[in-house]
Amino acid sequence: MAKKILILGGTADARELAEALAADPGLDVTTSLAGRTSAPAMPSGTVRSGGFGGASGLAAHLVDQDISLLIDATHAYAARMSTNAAQASAVAAVPCFRLERPPWLAREGDDWISAASPEAAAAVLPAKARALVTIGRQQIGPFLARLDITVLARMIEGLDSKPLAPHRIMLARPPFALEDEVLLMRTEHITHLVTKNAGGEITSPKLEAARTTGVQIVMIERPDLPDLETARSVEQAIAIAGRMLAGGGYGP
Ligand code: NAP
Numbered sequence: 001m002a003k004k005i006l007i008l009g010g011t012a013d014a015r016e017l018a019e020a021l022a023a024d025p026g027l028d029v030t031t032s033l034a035g036r037t038s039a040p041a042m043p044s045g046t047v048r049s050g051g052f053g054g055a056s057g058l059a060a061h062l063v064d065q066d067i068s069l070l071i072d073a074t075h076a077y078a079a080r081m082s083t084n085a086a087q088a089s090a091v092a093a094v095p096c097f098r099l100e101r102p103p104w105l106a107r108e109g110d111d112w113i114s115a116a117s118p119e120a121a122a123a124v125l126p127a128k129a130r131a132l133v134t135i136g137r138q139q140i141g142p143f144l145a146r147l148d149i150t151v152l153a154r155m156i157e158g159l160d161s162k163p164l165a166p167h168r169i170m171l172a173r174p175p176f177a178l179e180d181e182v183l184l185m186r187t188e189h190i191t192h193l194v195t196k197n198a199g200g201e202i203t204s205p206k207l208e209a210a211r212t213t214g215v216q217i218v219m220i221e222r223p224d225l226p227d228l229e230t231a232r233s234v235e236q237a238i239a240i241a242g243r244m245l246a247g248g249g250y251g252p
Pocket of ligand 1: 049
């Protein structure tokens with residue numbers, strides 16, 4: 001019988017991993033999405049949507065569905081889901097690992113300010129700043145509350161209500177080309193780029209564009225996550241999945 005894998009998704013890497021694993025007839029792959037995006041990009045294999053009801057709900061799901069392997073491929077900032085995954089794995093005795101891209105690192109000559117949270121990032125922007133804020137819609141509130149700065153908030157899905165002037169929302173889905181990022185920063189006279197440290201190449205051109213145009217970067221740091229074995233690429237994740245499914249153990 002095919003072995004069941006549950007991927008906690010919501011990222012491009014999770015989709016790529018699901019596609020690779022679902023091609024194996026010996027595996028039955030389900031990706032779980034939080035269910036907050038109205039038209040998410042759909043992964044290969046089975047897709048389920050919505051929360052599990054905390055770590056205990058996820059542990060019960062792992063047992064009920066006879067899952068052999070849990071892969072936390074959520075975004076590096078989805079800290080609650082990652083914590084739940086580690087706890088549920090221990091309770092249900094189902095092996096688990098994380099797929100998380102390495103973070104971006106500042107290069108020589110980069111002008112980065114580190115911020116511990118979106119609130120801290122919003123507070124650090126100087127009056128009159130013109131900020132391109134690329135952190136999605138869920139935590140945009142503290143930026144839109146600052147009426148002494150101008151925010152251009154780029155996100156995939158819009159807000160329920162229009163922000164107060166001078167702020168604006170820009171709907172767009174990655175990838176973004178370097179020349180478009182440079183053009184955007186120049187035409188909008190951007191002084192600050194606010195971003196999470198997602199890592200990877202899909203959205204990294206904005207960092208290069210900031211370098212080129214002299215825009216200061218406010219980098220919201222990754223949250224602390226439970227100590228789990230971590231794949232840094234989809235290829236590594238496929239190898240770890242193979243080992244864990246073969247009974248090769250798991251742990252930090
Ligand atoms: P979060 O704060 O860590 O999770 C909050 C709750 O949402 C979880 O406790 C869980 O509910 C539910 N949930 C989260 N991810 C889920 C998944 N893949 N499948 C089923 N339920 C899920 O998560 P978040 O930061 O809001 O992220 C939500 C989703 O968006 C994730 O899939 C993540 O990969 C994706 N995403 C997040 C970011 C970001 O910056 N945070 C960026 C890009 C994509 P229960 O406790 O009820 O199970």
